[in-house]
Amino acid sequence: MSDYQNPRSPESSHREVGHREQHGTLETFPDPGLPEHKSRMADRDPQAAKRGERQVALLFGISVIGTIASMVVYFALPPDGTTSGVRLSTLSLGLGIAFALLGIGFGAVHWAKVLMSDHEKVDERHPVASDAETRAVAVQELEAGVKDSGIARRGVLKGAVISALALFPLTIAVPLVSSVGGDWNVSKFKHTLWRSGTRLAIDPSGRPIRAADVTIGSVVHVIPDVSEEERQSHEWITEKSKAVVLLVRLDPRDIVSTQAPQGEDWAYDGIVAYSKICTHVGCPVALYEQQTHHLLCPCHQSTFDVADSCKVVFGPAKRPLPQLPITVDDEGYLVAQSDFHEPVGPSFWERLK
Template identity: 50%
Template sequence: MSIEKHDASVPHTGVGSDLAEEPIGNPGLPAHTWRPTDVDDGAAKRAERQVAAMFVGAMVCSVLFVVVYFTAEIGDNQDVFLGLGASNLGLGLTLGGALLLIGVGVIQWARKLMADHELVEMRHPAKSSEEDVATTVAALSAGAEESGIGRRPLIRNTMIGALGMLGLPAVVALRDLGPTPGDALYSTIWSEGMRVARDVLGTPIKVSDMEIGDLINGQPMAIFEVDEEGEPLVEGVELYVAKSKASVVLVRMEPDEITPGEGRENWSVDGILCYSKICTHVGCPISLYEQQTHHLLCPCHQSTFDLADSARVVFGPAARALPQLPLAVDDEGYLIAQSDFTEPVGPSFWERG
């Protein structure tokens, strides 16, 4: 469908115009030439089958994307085709083919089967009148009718199928975002008897190492441990995940300044408390400590927690207190965890009670 806009000062006669009286004359435009599909039902049927075949081909490409995704090997033993990684090549060709066939099919449909007549739209004021609005709505309705989508169910159904199948590659590719969390958000690497170590250094912390007013960034000793050959027991992505959830801050204050929460009377050791370092608002790391008030400030959005009172929120957008790690001391005087955190660390999520 071609739509032409002209000044009233330029002569033109529009074929198919609904104007009762033309304000301008015909400048000598050639007569409209009808397409073969406009005058030959056989040609129209062939074009319809061509468009439908392209949409079906797009569906096949979407299915092949899924097949390649699950069958082609990647990594150290990846399949190679034409000197390229078979997985990337196959995924690119199949997804590209699906998109290309849908695009070409729609273009072919518009060029050969949708209505083909010329319209003239005279210039009008910027603000449309109510009559123009009604006319435009009617024209859009007519355009939908002229597209033939209602009269050509083969094209309509195959196009819907092609677009629907195109969702398969997107859904399958979501798998590469990583494994589903399961219950991983509810627990950390902390366990009963695990020593608390200084972050970065990895040295265990004794009660005697801390003085009143001190704050130390800590990690579970397990992430620093190595096997008999000197290889880390936790490394790679697993290490970063463990550290991101298990990071803690330890503070020491006068024991009589602590207001323990219910059931937490024995969670501190000689005034030493341990809390998650991850803000419960959006997960920023916290370590800005004010000794006199025992307040811990998050630098991102200024949530403030009172560490002397179970890290309850005293200011800011955080809705939950920082989870507290119950502490004890082993036979050698090192600080250890009594257990893992008793609640999930970090920001809230849907399933968190």
């Protein structure tokens, strides 16, 4: 085998570089410079430039239409309290805002790619502190950039951009301003649909549930059993969201305590009911661990002990889940003894804990 080694092989190149580094003669690479500029169709053909201008104006026009459409939807299709009504209102408003934003975004990108100057330039590094002459040059560069954008001589684009950017904030401002005169009576959040004798119904079917239907270890999501007229009311979705409850049946021997005052019983034969709304930020608490009797909030991992008054055993929540006092009626159906005895959900701002 020959001992000859290609002087350009990786092994010899590494040794050569190392030798030059040791002797302080490391070579530098020459500046490759900028690649040759390739002109675009819009640079060569005035018709192509005009066509690109119309395309950009169209995209900003779509943004304007999206903004106007979102305003129309906001006032013409308010949520009516039904699931389908809320879905239609939210979807329509979201689509309007999406077109408003996408029109601005795509319009700006297309403008930059088709009409603005695409010549690459190199700015040498310089000290952070600039003198007056350098600042003057920077201002000139900014003015040149404005000139390159062509906005000064393209009136259609100028109008489209100004209209899109000026109108889009309305999609945010109008809902905020219109809500200022809304109902700010926070005391309503301290009460729910639960009343003495209200049956517990399975969510979402609305079928009332008997105590005999709940086996030890099972978990049932329940809501108040209300009339069909109440279900079709405008307030149903809001009221239902406050009244959702998690029903759990334990072995009565495993129950350490409940929130019932001394001498009262808020459970029935091991069946306990607690609000599903986390007392941290209001996420639905619905992950039940049968062996430990722990309820977990999936948002921030607050954990509550169902067997011990739903006290917090882990996580950022600061107070137990409120308990719904329950019993059974003459037909064996589970019913509420009363409403919750404290506000459900996150702590109010006037609370100290």
